Every structure is written in structure tokens, then in C-alpha cells.
Amino acid sequence: MTTLHNYPYPLNLSEIQRELGLSKPTISKTIKLLSSKKLINTIKQKKEKKLTLTLKGTKIIEKVQKINNLFAKIIEETSNEQIYYFLFQLINNLYSKGFVSLINMCKNCYFFEEKEKEFYCNFLKRKLEPKDLKIFCMDWKKKE
Numbered sequence: 087m088t089t090l091h092n093y094p095y096p097l098n099l100s101e102i103q104r105e106l107g108l109s110k111p112t113i114s115k116t117i118k119l120l121s122s123k124k125l126i127n128t129i130k131q132k133k134e135k136k137l138t139l140t141l142k143g144t145k146i147i148e149k150v151q152k153i154n155n156l157f158a159k160i161i162e163e164t165s166n167e168q169i170y171y172f173l174f175q176l177i178n179n180l181y182s183k184g185f186v187s188l189i190n191m192c193k194n195c196y197f198f199e200e201k202e203k204e205f206y207c208n209f210l211k212r213k214l215e216p217k218d219l220k221i222f223c224m225d226w227k228k229k230e
């Protein structure tokens with residue numbers, strides 16, 4: 087859909103295949119699915135079948151591009167430390183909701199302590215800065 091949106095003219099199956107480097111059966115299957123959801127149209131141009139986005143498809147791609155730009159801006163303006171802490175919290179949330187299995191990370195470690203938004207490791211016997219929080223730690227011990 088992004089390929090169709092980015093080209094100034096409608097594309098045929100071979101052009102889409104060349105652009106994406108995918109097999110014709112994969113593209114045909116995807117086109118069938120997108121057509122059934124009324125996201126793309128097939129039109130005839132000079133006796134050739136070409137594909138374009140429908141208005142519904144265009145609106146979706148424009149929303150996706152806005153979200154992509156927003157993420158790119160956030161990543162550009164955010165320090166690696168903040169991104170790491172965000173990922174750490176995200177993995178911890180996924181773990182606590184059962185989406186990922188047990189991970190040897192600080193938040194679920196026997197030695198981990200959190201007091202007034204400060205982190206402490208009772209194994210290393212020191213305070214942990216957000217950048218020190220581990221997603222996989224060799225010294226991790228399961229909480230009893």
C-alpha cells in the first residue's frame with residue numbers, strides 16, 4: 087500500500103514485484119486481500135491492469151505515515167538512555183501481562199528493590215540508574 091501511495095502513477099503487478107522483491111503469488115494473494123477490504127482498486131490503462139489505492143486505503147496510509155513520522159521524531163529527540171528505559175518498562179509490562187515468558191530482568195529479580203522511584207540491587211549492593219537496569223542478567227535470581 088505504501089508503494090502504491092508513493093508512486094505518482096498506478097503500478098502493475100510486475101512493477102510492484104520489482105519494487106518489493108516478493109514473489110508474484112505472494113503479491114497476488116495480498117492484492118486479493120486488500121481488494122476484498124476495499125483498500126485498493128484495479129483499473130485498466132492502455133489494456134493493462136494497474137493498481138491504485140482507494141480513498142479508504144489512502145487515508146489509512148496517510149495515518150500510518152503520520153505515526154511513523156511521530157516515532158521518528160521521538161527517537162530523534164530522545165536520548166538512548168530514555169529509549170532503553172522505555173523498552174525496559176515495555177518488556178516488563180509484556181511480561182506481567184503474560185505476553186512474554188520469564189525474563190532474567192531486574193524488575194522480576196529476587197535482588198531488586200524499588201523505593202521512591204529509586205532502584206537498588208541487593209546482589210551488587212548498589213543503586214541502579216535507569217541505564218543500569220538489566221533485561222538479561224547472569225546474576226538474576228527468581229523471586230521466591
Ligand code: SF4
Nearest residue numbers: 192195198207223225
Ligand atoms: S542481580 Fe542482576 S537482575 Fe538482579 S537486580 Fe541485580 S542487576 Fe538486576
